[in-house]
Amino acid sequence: MIVSVNEALRRVGEPFPFQWEGELKPQTYAGETVTFVGTAKLAGTYVYDGKTFRVDAEAEASYETTCARCGRPMVETLSFSFSERFVRSVFKTEDDELYPYEGEKLDLTEAFFDNLFLEMPMTTVCSESCKGLCPVCGADLNQGQCSCLTQNIDARFSALESLLNDHKEV
């Protein structure tokens, strides 16, 4: 995700478009390996203000994950946008929120992944209507209803029944 900015460095204040498409290498995030699927996309503009670059970008990436309800593997696609500034690495200080660049190239990789992981949801579901697994027998309820639910109702019903009977006896 490297963008050549030699033109922009000479034309302060003028926005330049850029576009990148490619495959992403697996990344480690929160102790887990995130594997990407297909082609990721990044497009936007960069403009030089005489000291820093401002990059406005729209991005899209798909990754492998599992459904939080049924546990089946699935692919989640994230679309996100971000706005970041870049400063020549020799001018970068510890506590600025700028990304460093060198020469006449901006490497957007770090900014891309930082923003991707900010957008990544804690949990994903394969479908809003996913029924998940039965908490009792672990059956995938998307494949059909197991017999646990009826048994629970029966159990509650007979408990109620014996309660009523107890009352009768008093």
Ligand SMILES: [Zn+2]
């Ligand atoms: Zn699911």
Ligand SMILES: [Zn+2]
């Ligand atoms: Zn069950």
